[in-house]
Amino acid sequence: MNIRVFQKGFNYSQDGTGNRLILHLQGCNMHCPWCSNPEGMPMDGVILTEKEWLNESCCPKGAVKDGELDRQVCDLCEEKSCIRNRRQKGIRLSCQEYSVEELVRECEAAKPMFFDGGGVTLTGGEISMQFEAVKELLRKLGDKGIHRAIECNGSHPRMEELIPYVDQWIMDVKHYDEEKHREWIGVSNQWTVRNLERVSELHGDVLIRVPLIPGFNDSREDAEGFAGLFKEKIRGEHTRVEFLIYHEYGKGKWEQCGWEYRMKPGRIAPGVQELFENTLKENGIACVRT
Ligand code: SF4
Numbered sequence: 001m002n003i004r005v006f007q008k009g010f011n012y013s014q015d016g017t018g019n020r021l022i023l024h025l026q027g028c029n030m031h032c033p034w035c036s037n038p039e040g041m042p043m044d045g046v047i048l049t050e051k052e053w054l055n056e057s058c059c060p061k062g063a064v065k066d067g068e069l070d071r072q073v074c075d076l077c078e079e080k081s082c083i084r085n086r087r088q089k090g091i092r093l094s095c096q097e098y099s100v101e102e103l104v105r106e107c108e109a110a111k112p113m114f115f116d117g118g119g120v121t122l123t124g125g126e127i128s129m130q131f132e133a134v135k136e137l138l139r140k141l142g143d144k145g146i147h148r149a150i151e152c153n154g155s156h157p158r159m160e161e162l163i164p165y166v167d168q169w170i171m172d173v174k175h176y177d178e179e180k181h182r183e184w185i186g187v188s189n190q191w192t193v194r195n196l197e198r199v200s201e202l203h204g205d206v207l208i209r210v211p212l213i214p215g216f217n218d219s220r221e222d223a224e225g226f227a228g229l230f231k232e233k234i235r236g237e238h239t240r241v242e243f244l245i246y247h248e249y250g251k252g253k254w255e256q257c258g259w260e261y262r263m264k265p266g267r268i269a270p271g272v273q274e275l276f277e278n279t280l281k282e283n284g285i286a287c288v289r290t
């Protein structure tokens with residue numbers, strides 16, 4: 001079985017405990033307009049361009065003119081010779097494919113780096129888009145004694161099957177209101193809510209993450225809405241919630257993918273994160289900042 005990965009690297013404590021190897025897996029079923037890794041959305045990957053290195057020699061078909069890539073030419077191009085040569089800085093495909101065994105070997109070789117309770121984190125994109133291969137990878141990493149964390153959007157109907165293979169579970173919940181979720185992200189939040197209930201009941205280490213997005217979920221009413229949802233659905237004592245503040249770090253990547261960044265300029269006002277944390281705490285829900 002193979003897995004498509006669009007980014008790999010080490011990171012300390014943000015996506016799980018200790019120093020970790022973070023594998024970003026290709027493909028996502030949601031379309032969050034604020035996504036900081038938009039290149040991870042399409043299942044087959046996307047051609048990324050880097051302006052300062054993009055020139056006519058990057059494409060034998062003449063699709064690059066005056067420093068711009070004509071993606072309509074790419075849509076009709078079958079050879080895609082530009083991305084077969086992965087050394088080009090000006091043009092590349094977002095992802096690369098590895099066998100599960102290759103990734104296990106790489107993770108094993110990285111073991112000396114997993115200090116302070118570290119290990120491997122699978123994140124995205126959305127990891128469950130490659131469900132069977134992910135399950136296999138997690139199982140094999142467990143066999144090697146490697147600590148496993150996942151970061152997911154909770155929307156896969158079979159999510160629960162991964163519970164035995166995950167040591168630390170991080171799950172994003174973007175909105176408590178189904179209509180608003182669908183309107184902004186393109187899919188319902190129903191499976192995420194169902195999985196929130198099941199995973200918090202059955203797993204001993206769950207971190208729920210809510211990205212606070214201006215105009216989407218950052219009002220006082222929204223704080224109450226999240227508190228109501230979590231009060232009703234979070235079952236276990238080992239579940240904490242973290243509110244993350246919106247940033248525009250991904251904006252440049254949208255341009256590299258040839259897409260428009262549709263978020264309007266805006267920011268989360270000072271005090272909003274505290275308001276959300278305090279509203280949850282008043283409802284008996286534990287909040288953390290990692
Ligand atoms: S996909 Fe084809 S047309 Fe587009 S840049 Fe690559 S080689 Fe050129």
Ligand code: SF4
Pocket residue numbers: 028029030031032034035036037038040041124125126153
């Ligand atoms: S769920 Fe995550 S990876 Fe998918 S589009 Fe939203 S922010 Fe991006």
